[in-house]
Amino acid sequence: MTGMSMAEKIKRAVITVLKYFTLLLGAFIAVLPVAVCLFSAFKSKNEYETTNVMTLPQNWLYFDNFITAWKKADMLTAFKNTFIVMVLVLFGSVMIGSMLAYVLSRFAFKGNSLIRNLFLFATMIPGVATQVTVYQIMHALGLINKLGGYIILMMGTDVIAIYIFLQFFESLPVSLDESAIIDGCTYFGVFFKILFPLLKPAIITVMILKGVGVYNEYYMANLYLQSKNLVVVSTSLYIFTGPYGNQYNYICAGVIITLLPALIIFIACQKQIYSGLTMGAVKG
Amino acid sequence: MMEDSMGKASSLKKIFGMGKGQRILVIVTFMFLPLLLLFVFTYLPFLKMFQFSFYDMKYIGKREWVGLQNYIDVFTRDDCFKALKLCFYYMAGAIVQLVIALYFATVLSFKVKGGAFFKGAMFFPSLICGIAVGFIFKFFYTRGFVLDTVLSWLGFAKESLPYWLKDTSINNFSLAATSVWKYMGQNMVLFIGAIMSVDKELYEAAMIDGANAWNKFRYIILPSIKSIVVLNLILSITGSISAFEPPYVITNGTNGTGTYFVIMDRIAHQNQKVGLASAMAIVLLGILILCTIAQKVILNVMFNDKTESYSRKALKKMRKEERLKRKEAREAARA
Structure with missing residues (x-):
C-alpha cells in the first residue's frame, strides 16, 4: 500500500467516511423508533404532555409507568x-x-x-x-x-x-x-x-x-x-x-x-x- | 447399563422378529404424532376451506349452499380482489430492503470498527413482537411526534408534512417502510452468512490485482451469493402478496391500507362470513401456488436445480445403502 498517490488516498478516505456515515445512519434509523419509546416510558404524565417526544426524560429512575403498565x-x-x-x-x-x-x-x-x-x-x-x-x-x-x-x-x-x-x-x-x-x-x-x-x-x-x-x-x-x-x-x-x-x-x-x-x-x-x-x- | 440395553434389545428382537417388525414399529410411532398434527392443522383446514367456500355460513349455525357465488363476490366486491393491488407497495419495499441489506452485508462482512454493534442494532428490530412494532410506529408516525420532529430538524415545515397513516397518498408507503425497518436486518444477516462462506483467497487475490470495492462486489461477491439473493427476491413476491402484519398491527386496515389478508381476516373473524373468507383464501392460495411454480421454473433455469434435489439425492443414497445392508445380512445369514 506504499505507492498510493495522493488522489488515491483521498478517494479511500472519502469511501471510509461514507461507509461509516451510512452505517451510523442505518443504526440510527433502526434504533430511533425504539429509543424514543424508551424516553417516553420514563416521563411522568405531565412531563410527557409538555415536552417534545424527542427530548430526554428528566429522571431516568422514574419507574411509575412501568409499574402501571405491568x-x-x-x-x-x-x-x-x-x-x-x-x-x-x-x-x-x-x-x-x-x-x-x-x-x-x-x-x-x-x-x-x-x-x-x-x-x-x-x-x-x-x-x-x-x-x-x-x-x-x-x-x-x-x-x-x-x-x-x-x-x-x-x-x-x-x-x-x-x-x-x-x-x-x-x-x-x-x-x-x-x-x-x-x-x-x-x-x-x-x-x-x-x-x-x-x-x-x-x-x-x-x-x-x-x-x-x-x-x-x-x-x-x-x-x-x-x-x-x-x-x-x-x-x-x-x-x-x-x-x-x-x-x-x-x-x-x-x-x-x-x-x-x-x-x-x-x-x-x-x-x-x-x-x-x-x-x-x-x-x- | 450396557448389559441392560443388550438384554432389552435381544428381548425386543424376539418380540418383533428380527428388526423388520421393529423397523415398522419405530416408523409408525415416530411419525404418528407429526403426521396427525400436520393433517389436523394444515390439510384438514385446507380441505374444509375448499368445502366452506361454496356455502353461505357462519362459524355456528345453519349453512346454505351457494355454489360459486362466493368466488364471484371475491372478484366483484370492491374490498376483496382489488385489495391485492396493495401488494405492489410491499413489493417495492421488499426490493428496497434487499438492496439496503446487500449493501450493509457487503460492508459488514469485512473489518469495520464497531461491526458487531452495527449488525446487532440493525438486526434487533426483527426480534420485536408484531404488536409492539404496531405501537412503536403508531407513536412514531403520530402528528408532531418522532418522524415530524426529525424532519423539522432537517428543515421541513411541520405544517407541510402529511398525516403519515391517514393520508391515502402516502400511508401505504409508511406501512411498507415499517416492514423494511423490521426485516432488513434479517436479510442482511443471511447475506453476511453467504458472503462469509465465499473463499477468502478470492478477495485477497482481488486485492493484489488492485480491484476496487465496487469491482470486488460486482465480480466476486455478487456472483457467489447470486442464488440466495434471487431466492430472497422471489420469496419477497409471495411475501408481498400475503402482506399482513404492518396494516394489521398499525392501522388495522383503515384508510385504504387493508391488504388482502387483513380484509380476509376481518371478513372471517369479525363479519363471520366464513364462506366468503374461505373463497378468498382459496383464490390467494391458487395465486401463491402459481407463483411458487413460476419460481421453481426460474430457479431451475438459473441454477440447474441444485437446491431442490438435495433431499432426493440423500434418499436415493439411503435406499442404495439399505439394499446393500439387506444383501449383506442375507449373505451373512446363509453363511
Missing part, C-alpha cells in the same frame, strides 16, 4: 403463561421434529418422499389463510380458550424444525447407527442413546428460532386465548388499544417491558441466533 396489562400472568407455552412448545417441537427427521432420514420406506413433500407444501400455505377454518376445527375439538389447545397448535404448525433436523441427520454418518445396532441396540436405543445427544447444535438452533417465534406470536394467541387469565406476553399489550389509546407513556413502558427479555437473550446469544437464522433459511 399491573394494567397483567404482565405477571402474561409472563407465566408465555413461560409455560414456551417450555412445552420447545420440548414438543424438538421431540416431534427430531423423531420425524430420524425416520425420514434413516429408513427408505414407501411414502418417504411423499411425506417430505407434504411437509414442504405445508410451508407454502400462509398461516393466516388457514386460520379461517382452523378456528372451526379448534372449536369442534373444544380447544378454544385453553392453553393446551394453543400449545398443540403451535407445535403442529412448525415445519422449519423438521428441516433443520433433517439436514443435520443427513450429515451424521449412518455407520454410527450400524455399529450401535451390531452392539445390540434397538432402533429406539439408537435414536435416544446415540443420535439424540449428537443433535445438540441442531436442537439449539431449533430452540432459538422456535423460541423467538413463540415469544412474538400474537395472531393465533389473540384468536384462541381470549379469556383474561390466558393472556401471553405478545397479546398483553392489546389492553392498551382500548381506553388507553393515546397514553403513550404507559404504552411505551409496556412495549419496553415486553422487549427487554428479547434484548437480553439477543445480547447473550447473538452468535447462535445469527447462525440459527442462516441455517433455518437454507431449508431449500
Whole structure:
C-alpha cells in the first residue's frame, strides 16, 4: 500500500467516511423508533404532555409507568403463561421434529418422499389463510380458550424444525447407527442413546428460532386465548388499544417491558441466533 | 447399563422378529404424532376451506349452499380482489430492503470498527413482537411526534408534512417502510452468512490485482451469493402478496391500507362470513401456488436445480445403502 498517490488516498478516505456515515445512519434509523419509546416510558404524565417526544426524560429512575403498565396489562400472568407455552412448545417441537427427521432420514420406506413433500407444501400455505377454518376445527375439538389447545397448535404448525433436523441427520454418518445396532441396540436405543445427544447444535438452533417465534406470536394467541387469565406476553399489550389509546407513556413502558427479555437473550446469544437464522433459511 | 440395553434389545428382537417388525414399529410411532398434527392443522383446514367456500355460513349455525357465488363476490366486491393491488407497495419495499441489506452485508462482512454493534442494532428490530412494532410506529408516525420532529430538524415545515397513516397518498408507503425497518436486518444477516462462506483467497487475490470495492462486489461477491439473493427476491413476491402484519398491527386496515389478508381476516373473524373468507383464501392460495411454480421454473433455469434435489439425492443414497445392508445380512445369514 506504499505507492498510493495522493488522489488515491483521498478517494479511500472519502469511501471510509461514507461507509461509516451510512452505517451510523442505518443504526440510527433502526434504533430511533425504539429509543424514543424508551424516553417516553420514563416521563411522568405531565412531563410527557409538555415536552417534545424527542427530548430526554428528566429522571431516568422514574419507574411509575412501568409499574402501571405491568399491573394494567397483567404482565405477571402474561409472563407465566408465555413461560409455560414456551417450555412445552420447545420440548414438543424438538421431540416431534427430531423423531420425524430420524425416520425420514434413516429408513427408505414407501411414502418417504411423499411425506417430505407434504411437509414442504405445508410451508407454502400462509398461516393466516388457514386460520379461517382452523378456528372451526379448534372449536369442534373444544380447544378454544385453553392453553393446551394453543400449545398443540403451535407445535403442529412448525415445519422449519423438521428441516433443520433433517439436514443435520443427513450429515451424521449412518455407520454410527450400524455399529450401535451390531452392539445390540434397538432402533429406539439408537435414536435416544446415540443420535439424540449428537443433535445438540441442531436442537439449539431449533430452540432459538422456535423460541423467538413463540415469544412474538400474537395472531393465533389473540384468536384462541381470549379469556383474561390466558393472556401471553405478545397479546398483553392489546389492553392498551382500548381506553388507553393515546397514553403513550404507559404504552411505551409496556412495549419496553415486553422487549427487554428479547434484548437480553439477543445480547447473550447473538452468535447462535445469527447462525440459527442462516441455517433455518437454507431449508431449500 | 450396557448389559441392560443388550438384554432389552435381544428381548425386543424376539418380540418383533428380527428388526423388520421393529423397523415398522419405530416408523409408525415416530411419525404418528407429526403426521396427525400436520393433517389436523394444515390439510384438514385446507380441505374444509375448499368445502366452506361454496356455502353461505357462519362459524355456528345453519349453512346454505351457494355454489360459486362466493368466488364471484371475491372478484366483484370492491374490498376483496382489488385489495391485492396493495401488494405492489410491499413489493417495492421488499426490493428496497434487499438492496439496503446487500449493501450493509457487503460492508459488514469485512473489518469495520464497531461491526458487531452495527449488525446487532440493525438486526434487533426483527426480534420485536408484531404488536409492539404496531405501537412503536403508531407513536412514531403520530402528528408532531418522532418522524415530524426529525424532519423539522432537517428543515421541513411541520405544517407541510402529511398525516403519515391517514393520508391515502402516502400511508401505504409508511406501512411498507415499517416492514423494511423490521426485516432488513434479517436479510442482511443471511447475506453476511453467504458472503462469509465465499473463499477468502478470492478477495485477497482481488486485492493484489488492485480491484476496487465496487469491482470486488460486482465480480466476486455478487456472483457467489447470486442464488440466495434471487431466492430472497422471489420469496419477497409471495411475501408481498400475503402482506399482513404492518396494516394489521398499525392501522388495522383503515384508510385504504387493508391488504388482502387483513380484509380476509376481518371478513372471517369479525363479519363471520366464513364462506366468503374461505373463497378468498382459496383464490390467494391458487395465486401463491402459481407463483411458487413460476419460481421453481426460474430457479431451475438459473441454477440447474441444485437446491431442490438435495433431499432426493440423500434418499436415493439411503435406499442404495439399505439394499446393500439387506444383501449383506442375507449373505451373512446363509453363511
